Amino acid sequence: MSETRLSPTRADLLAELNATRPVKVIAVTGGKGGVGKTTVSVNLAVSIAAQGRNVMLLDADLGMANVDVLLGLHTRFHLGHVIKGECLLEDAIITGPHGLQIVPASSGVKHMANLSAAEQAGIIRAFSDLYHKVEVMIIDTAAGLHESVTTFSEAAHHVVVVVCDEPASITDAYALIKVLSREHRVQRFQILANQTRRSGEGVELFKKISKVCDRFLNVGLEYAGCIPFDEYLRRSVQHQTAVVDAYPASISSIALKKLASTADKWLVPQGARGHLEFFVERMVGAELGSLTVLQ
Numbered sequence: 235m236s237e238t239r240l241s242p243t244r245a246d247l248l249a250e251l252n253a254t255r256p257v258k259v260i261a262v263t264g265g266k267g268g269v270g271k272t273t274v275s276v277n278l279a280v281s282i283a284a285q286g287r288n289v290m291l292l293d294a295d296l297g298m299a300n301v302d303v304l305l306g307l308h309t310r311f312h313l314g315h316v317i318k319g320e321c322l323l324e325d326a327i328i329t330g331p332h333g334l335q336i337v338p339a340s341s342g343v344k345h346m347a348n349l350s351a352a353e354q355a356g357i358i359r360a361f362s363d364l365y366h367k368v369e370v371m372i373i374d375t376a377a378g379l380h381e382s383v384t385t386f387s388e389a390a391h392h393v394v395v396v397v398c399d400e401p402a403s404i405t406d407a408y409a410l411i412k413v414l415s416r417e418h419r420v421q422r423f424q425i426l427a428n429q430t431r432r433s434g435e436g437v438e439l440f441k442k443i444s445k446v447c448d449r450f451l452n453v454g455l456e457y458a459g460c461i462p463f464d465e466y467l468r469r470s471v472q473h474q475t476a477v478v479d480a481y482p483a484s485i486s487s488i489a490l491k492k493l494a495s496t497a498d499k500w501l502v503p504q505g506a507r508g509h510l511e512f513f514v515e516r517m518v519g520a521e522l523g524s525l526t527v528l529q
């Protein structure tokens with residue numbers, strides 16, 4: 235007797251994905267421009283993808299996007315097209331090294347740098363309709379305190395603050411932590427020292443920020459490590475390749491891969507947190523799934 239099998243519909247696929255594991259969402263931010271947010275985002279995403287995980291990288295520097303340029307990739311559509319309704323989010327996704335799935339944004343489009351709260355929420359919700367397998371999503375945010383930075387950081391599970399040992403970077407990082415904690419319910423931060431030039435510099439930088447945060451804010455800071463200043467990293471940018479692929483034995487690559495292993499251990503909150511967040515259905519679905527298993 236032959237059995238008729240229906241091919242799964244998109245709704246079936248979505249339901250299956252939503253019932254599996256929640257997606258770990260990590261926002262990479264920093265306050266000040268040029269501290270290394272994009273460099274860290276790209277190399278962290280590539281390193282985790284190289285470990286065999288399904289990784290998505292969202293370029294959330296919406297008006298000055300450059301993730302695709304750093305990786306030498308060509309884009310047809312970007313988030314600007316998604317917002318205008320000219321394509322679906324899934325049409326904009328391009329594939330990078332080790333199967334990394336990249337959501338590109340636009341560069342030099344003023345409107346994209348000033349999206350309304352509703353448009354930002356629309357982007358976050360659009361991820362819920364994706365049927366792609368994703369275990370980790372990295373978000374490269376813009377510089378400054380623009381609403382997109384705070385909205386995307388609040389909608390993530392972990393916030394990495396990239397800091398360099400210079401006064402403006404430290405004060406901007408503090409300002410960002412203050413706004414995110416007081417106005418956006420982010421209470422835990424991973425501090426990553428970048429472009430360090432001597433051993434011990436990263437820990438000292440972490441202590442400086444911790445001291446002032448402990449005094450004035452009610453937040454928990456963790457030290458995520460340090461990425462040394464590395465000429466090989468600059469060279470890899472010229473080759474439009476992630477340094478972890480171009481120069482895997484370089485000092486920055488070793489530190490970035492260590493960060494990837496650290497981030498792999500960060501936990502995903504159990505269940506939805508009651509505000510706008512990425513892939514919330516997969517979180518609720520996983521929670522319901524584990525309840526079913528327990529029964």
Ligand SMILES: Nc1ncnc2c1ncn2[C@@H]1O[C@H](COP(=O)(O)OP(=O)(O)OP(=O)(O)O)[C@@H](O)[C@H]1O
Pocket residue numbers: 264266267268269270271272273274295375376377428429430461462463464465467468471486
């Ligand atoms: N550890 C490092 N060693 C050497 N150069 C670095 C390092 N980290 C970042 N850079 C360089 O610093 C510059 C700024 O880095 P990047 O673009 O990643 O910063 P950003 O914070 O994303 O900047 P923006 O605020 O403009 O988005 C780039 O030229 C990058 O190659």
Ligand SMILES: [Mg+2]
Pocket residue numbers: 271272273295374375
């Ligand atoms: Mg950047």
